[in-house]
Amino acid sequence: MTRDDGPISSASRLRHGRWLLALVPLVLVGGAFFWWQGSEGAEAPEGAPEPASAPVPGAREVSRAPAERSSAAMAAEPAAPSLLSPEAREREARRELWQKRLERAKRSLESYVAATRYPPESRPSREHPDQLELAEPERTRPLSPKAAEDGTSDVQLRLKQDKVFVVGDEAVLFTVACEDSRRAPRPCEVVSAQAHEADHLADAGGVPGVPVTFVDSGQGGDAVAGDGILTGRFQPSKQGFAMFSGTLRVTLRVRSGSLEDSAFFDVLYTPAPPATFTGRVREVLEGGSLDLYLPVQVRKAGRYVVSGRLDDEGGVPFAVVSFNEELQEGAQEVKLNVFGKVVRDDKPTFPLILRDVEGFLLKERGDPDRELMVTLRGPVHTTRVYSLDQFSDAEWRSPERDLYTRELEKDVMEAQKQLDAALSDTPEP
Numbered sequence: 001m002t003r004d005d006g007p008i009s010s011a012s013r014l015r016h017g018r019w020l021l022a023l024v025p026l027v028l029v030g031g032a033f034f035w036w037q038g039s040e041g042a043e044a045p046e047g048a049p050e051p052a053s054a055p056v057p058g059a060r061e062v063s064r065a066p067a068e069r070s071s072a073a074m075a076a077e078p079a080a081p082s083l084l085s086p087e088a089r090e091r092e093a094r095r096e097l098w099q100k101r102l103e104r105a106k107r108s109l110e111s112y113v114a115a116t117r118y119p120p121e122s123r124p125s126r127e128h129p130d131q132l133e134l135a136e137p138e139r140t141r142p143l144s145p146k147a148a149e150d151g152t153s154d155v156q157l158r159l160k161q162d163k164v165f166v167v168g169d170e171a172v173l174f175t176v177a178c179e180d181s182r183r184a185p186r187p188c189e190v191v192s193a194q195a196h197e198a199d200h201l202a203d204a205g206g207v208p209g210v211p212v213t214f215v216d217s218g219q220g221g222d223a224v225a226g227d228g229i230l231t232g233r234f235q236p237s238k239q240g241f242a243m244f245s246g247t248l249r250v251t252l253r254v255r256s257g258s259l260e261d262s263a264f265f266d267v268l269y270t271p272a273p274p275a276t277f278t279g280r281v282r283e284v285l286e287g288g289s290l291d292l293y294l295p296v297q298v299r300k301a302g303r304y305v306v307s308g309r310l311d312d313e314g315g316v317p318f319a320v321v322s323f324n325e326e327l328q329e330g331a332q333e334v335k336l337n338v339f340g341k342v343v344r345d346d347k348p349t350f351p352l353i354l355r356d357v358e359g360f361l362l363k364e365r366g367d368p369d370r371e372l373m374v375t376l377r378g379p380v381h382t383t384r385v386y387s388l389d390q391f392s393d394a395e396w397r398s399p400e401r402d403l404y405t406r407e408l409e410k411d412v413m414e415a416q417k418q419l420d421a422a423l424s425d426t427p428e429p
Contacts, residue, residue, distance in 0.1 A: 095422040102415035109408040116404075117395040121324065122289075122339035124346055125309070125317035132309060132317050134356050134375065135164040143178060144259045154181045155256050159263055165358070166269045167372045171235035173221045174265050176214060177228055178256040185228040186256050190214035193252035195234055197244070198266065210240045212250050236269045245270055246368050270372040274300035274361040275327070277373065281354065281381035282333070288340035288392020292321070292354060292381065293333040300371070301329045306359035308336055308380065312348035319346075323359075334359070340392035347388060354381040 084092070118124070125132055138160040142148035147155075158177045166172050178188035196209035214232040218225030221233040236248060250265045279295040294306070307322040321336040338352070357380050360370040 091422065091425055094425075095419065098415055098419040098422050102412065102419050105408070105411040105415045109405070109412055112404060112408055116401050118339050118342050119337065119396045119398075121322045122337045122342055123320050124342055125319055128320045131307070131320050134358065134377065136160070136162055137164065141263075143254060143256055144261050147259060153259055155179070155186050155259055156181065156183075157254055157261075157263060159265065161265050161267070163375075164267060165360075165372050165375065166236060166267050167273050167374045168271065169235065169237050170374070171221075171233055172267050174212075174214070174232040174234065174250060176230045176232070176252070176254060176263070178254070188228055188230060189255045190230050190232070191253040191255050191260065193232060193250060195236075195239065195241075195248055195250045198247035198249045207241060207244055212239075212252075214252070234267070236267075237271065241269060242271055245371070268368055268370075268372065270370075272299075273373045274298070274302070274371045275304065275332075275359070275373055277357065277359075277376055278331075283381070283383055285386065285390060288390075288394065290338040290340075290343070290352075290383065290386070290391070292336040292338065292383070294336065294357065294380075296327070296332050296334055296373075298327045298329050298332050300361055301327060303327075303362045304334070304359055304373075305362055305370075306334045306336070306357065306373075308354050308357040310338065310348075311353045311355065313351055313353075314349060315353070316348075318348040318352060321354075339396065341395060343391040344388060344393045350383065350385040352383045353379055354383070355379045 138158070140156050140158050142153075143155040143157045144153055147153035156179050158175075158179060160175045162173045163170070176188065176190055178186040180186055193212040193214055194209040195212050197207055212232045212234050213220070214230040215222050216226060216228065216230045220231065222231035223229070232250070232252075234250060236242070236244065241248060246269065248267050248269050250267075251262060252264065253260060253262055275296050275298040277294060278297050282293040282295075284291045284293070296304075298304075303325065304327050305322065305324050307320065309317065310319040310321060312318045319338060319342055321338060323334045323336055327334075336354070355378055356375070358375040359373040361373075363369050363371065
């Protein structure tokens with residue numbers, strides 16, 4: 001049996017090995033077939049009907065199909081950047097560079113032309129939402145920042161003043177209130193308050209500080225007695241600062257329950273105005289625009305900046321107008337221009353109402369940088385009624401605008417020229 005086992009086992013293994021070798025082509029052909037079917041299925045559009053019957057490809061066809069499809073795909077797709085020659089990559093980079101520069105140059109030109117179609121001294125109100133009202137700052141802050149950070153208190157301090165710029169014998173009203181995060185009133189007390197020169201001024205402290213009283217009695221400028229809002233009235237000319245010019249600060253200590261902290265208000269004070277608005281406004285329709293002339297008596301010659309607000313008949317803000325020119329001493333006029341194209345574009349309902357006109361003499365050096373005129377608060381002048389076709393639709397022109405526009409147009413033309421050259425730069429055969 002030992003001798004028989006050897007030959008019998010060897011023959012069996014040989015026959016078994018031949019049987020396995022015979023299966024190899026079938027396995028390869030079957031695997032290739034299923035791979036080919038999977039590839040074809042992936043390329044077929046979604047929802048496409050399957051054929052009723054498909055012939056089984058031979059082994060030679062199966063092995064050749066992937067190679068043919070790969071060659072066709074490579075021929076159809078553009079060459080990857082890594083396959084381009086150095087010269088071709090350089091040409092492509094140059095084209096992309098000048099395309100981007102052209103787009104940027106066009107945007108710069110369009111933005112500049114759009115931003116300067118009106119003159120600087122006559123602009124729509126929508127461009128200056130922060131200038132529609134006179135400055136009456138109001139702000140809130142935690143009475144005790146540390147307690148707010150710790151979460152042990154939510155008492156807020158609300159501070160407001162009815163003006164920032166004070167001239168001559170004008171007075172300013174300050175209000176202080178304490179409230180929680182839901183704006184419900186909390187007990188509030190101004191422990192102390194003192195007006196003095198702002199700390200940042202050179203030689204500050206030359207004028208001694210004076211006390212400022214805050215009350216909730218319905219008197220001294222306080223609107224309603226016992227409403228929890230404390231009001232302080234400060235009149236620099238009558239409270240020790242008649243000869244002072246510059247920034248004054250009112251520092252106060254506020255208490256609510258067990259919490260207490262400091263706060264402050266600032267005002268810019270001019271003891272005597274350098275010029276004064278006088279008389280009635282004169283209006284003239286000329287050159288397709290409306291000019292409003294405000295008479296002024298100038299005490300100090302120099303560069304004056306004057307601004308006003310214009311509302312339409314219904315009180316809707318329409319435009320912000322300004323003046324920025326030199327004025328000589330004596331009787332002068334300040335011209336506020338209502339530019340024609342602003343009227344044509346925004347179509348306000350006439351008559352227009354000029355209100356809240358303020359101005360100052362600009363100083364070349366020193367602190368403060370201005371001397372204030374007395375502000376004309378509220379309505380100052382109501383214009384006549386005009387029709388839109390009485391105003392010009394032409395854009396604003398000036399030598400500076402024309403110069404900058406030409407330079408920006410040159411940038412566009414240069415970028416276009418360079419792009420055209422890059423696009424026409426084809427490789428030699």
